[in-house]
Amino acid sequence: MKIEALKELGFEMIVEEKGEIFHGYACDLLSEVMGRAKPDTVWFTVQSHINIIAVAVITGIRAIVLCNGHDYDEGTIERSKKEGISLFKTELNTFEAIKKLCNVMQDEIQG
Amino acid sequence: MxxxxxxxxxxxxxxxxxxxxxxxxxxxxxxxxxxxxxxxxxxxxxxxxxxxxxxxxxxxxxxxxxxxxxxxxxxxxxxxxxxxxxxxxxxxxxxxxxxxxxxxxxxxxxxxxxxxxxxxxxxxxxxxxxxxxxxxxxxxLALLKKLSVLYVHDARREEFVGVDIYRSVPKNVKIERTEFEFQIDYKDISLSGTGASELKRFLISKNFSPKFVKRIAIATYEAETNVVIHSNSTGRIKAYVEPEFVEVRVNDNGKGIENIEMAMRDGYSTAPDYVREYGFGAGMGLSNMKKCADRMIILSSKGNGVFVEMHFWRHEDEN
Missing domain, CATH: 3.10.580.10 (CBS-domain)
Incomplete structure (x- = not known):
């Protein structure tokens, strides 16, 4: 699915970058994400500090959805623009956010 | 003779x-x-x-x-x-x-x-x-370097050679095998991973495949994060590159690992709480490194810093 389609699900877009995503992943432990996330993934997390961009760049994560109404650090937003990573946020918790994605995009996105 | x-x-x-x-x-x-x-x-x-x-x-x-x-x-x-x-x-x-x-x-x-x-x-x-x-x-090397500069700056050479392309010789004299070097000297854990991202970019620019590069970048990220979280000192990432092989060395000057065997266990971590809140310190770093690298050597003892060397061979499916 196209990254911008996440906007239509009600997630607030903070940084827009073009691209497609084929996988989803949810976890807040960075080493777990590092070891397991596939390339072209949308990542659901509650971590908002700048290091998540490094994790995304290295694993090939294309978009991040920050859950529970948290806000991104200023540095995170800046870096994501530089590295071409899309950022979204939502008031929903991680489970609810993923449920929403799956309801609409069930066939287009894999674990 | x-x-x-x-x-x-x-x-x-x-x-x-x-x-x-x-x-x-x-x-x-x-x-x-x-x-x-x-x-x-x-x-x-x-x-x-x-x-x-x-x-x-x-x-x-x-x-x-x-x-x-x-x-x-x-x-x-x-x-x-x-x-x-x-x-x-x-x-x-x-x-x-x-x-x-x-x-x-x-x-x-x-x-x-x-x-x-x-x-x-x-x-x-x-x-x-x-x-x-x-x-x-x-x-x-000191002599060669000095001599090659001297040699090239001698304008009379051009009469013989006819082209000034030789001026670039000193740049091409390979004096060190290190091809990538990064200094880890930040105190802010959120900056961790900068070196690994740079290395990733460097390896992609050398035309290694994304799959191979990812493996190296993940392992390097974990090693870099360890330096930032645990060593309380500065460190260095070095990489040596050959067509089918990459070697990464990460070392620091910090307090060292007291019990390497324990540290290698999944889920074992000595990371402080504030670091865990950020999602670090899950105790998976070393095992991620081991999983990604084809060969890994860790040298450390209390008070002597940590030295990690990882070897990566390009696998068949990493074209």
Whole structure:
């Protein structure tokens, strides 16, 4: 699915970058994400500090959805623009956010 | 034959001496230098020498002051006599000949000639801390570098060669095998991963496949994060690149790992709480590294920093 389609699900877009995503992943432990996330993934997390961009760049994560109404650090937003990573946020918790994605995009996105 | 060549070199050195007589030891010594503490074992020295591919180590006390030197010959003797477990202080050479930073290149030459040793530690004049080392290779490279610059700047050459492309020669003289180097010196954990991201970019620019690069970048990220979280010191990432192979070394100058076996276990972590809140310190770092690397060596002991070397061969499916 196209990254911008996440906007239509009600997630607030903070940084827009073009691209497609084929996988989803949810976890807040960075080493777990590092070891397991596939390339072209949308990542659901509650971590908002700048290091998540490094994790995304290295694993090939294309978009991040920050859950529970948290806000991104200023540095995170800046870096994501530089590295071409899309950022979204939502008031929903991680489970609810993923449920929403799956309801609409069930066939287009894999674990 | 060899003697003849040596005489020619002596002649040459005499001729060109005015050009490099101003070079000081500090200009061409290797620094920082890998050292070993006198209470370590000969076995540890052997591992250090093997992984850094060096043939001798200055031995220092707690304060970093020069105490002796241990060389590959001492290791060979220890292997023959089965004394690898002995402490360094028993097996090292204690009468070390050293150089000072401000010694001139000719002083270094004289020492190599006079003593026939392969290397001379360089120490600080005041506190006798080891600040570098000079090997014959350092000496040769210093001369070559100086000579190649000299050579290329000689405009008369162009009459013979006809093209000025040769001007670029010194840039292409490969003096070090390190192709990527990154200094880890931030105190802010959220910046961790900068080095690994840079390395990823570097490897992609060298046309390695994304899949192969990802494996290397993940392992490097974890090693870098460890330096930031645990070492409380500065560190360095170095990478060596060959067509089918990448070697990454990450080392720090911090407090070291007390029990490597424990640290290798999944989920074991000594990370402080504030770090865990950020999603670090899950105790998966070392096992991620082990999983990604084809070969991994960790050297550490309390108070001696951590040295990690990882080897990556390009796998069949990583085109």
């Amino acid at each position: 060899e003697i003849e060549i040596m005489e020619n070199i002596d002649d040459l050195i005499k001729k060109i001496q005015p050009y490099f007589s101003e070079l000081s030891v500090g200009d061409f010594m290797s620094s920082p230098v890998v050292t070993i503490q006198e209470n370590q074992t000969v076995l540890y020295a052997k591992e250090l020498m093997r992984s850094w591919r060096i043939s001798g180590l200055p031995v220092v006390d707690d304060e970093g002051r020069l105490k002796g030197i241990i060389s590959i010959e001492d290791i060979v003797h220890a292997l023959e006599n089965g004394t690898l477990e002995s402490s360094i202080s028993e097996k090292m050479s204690k009468n070390v000949v050293f150089l000072f930073k401000y010694d001139k290149i000719m002083d270094a030459f004289k020492k190599f000639e006079m003593y026939g040793y392969g290397r001379f530690p360089v120490i600080d004049e005041v506190d006798h801390h080891v600040i570098g080392i000079v090997t014959k290779q350092d000496l040769m």
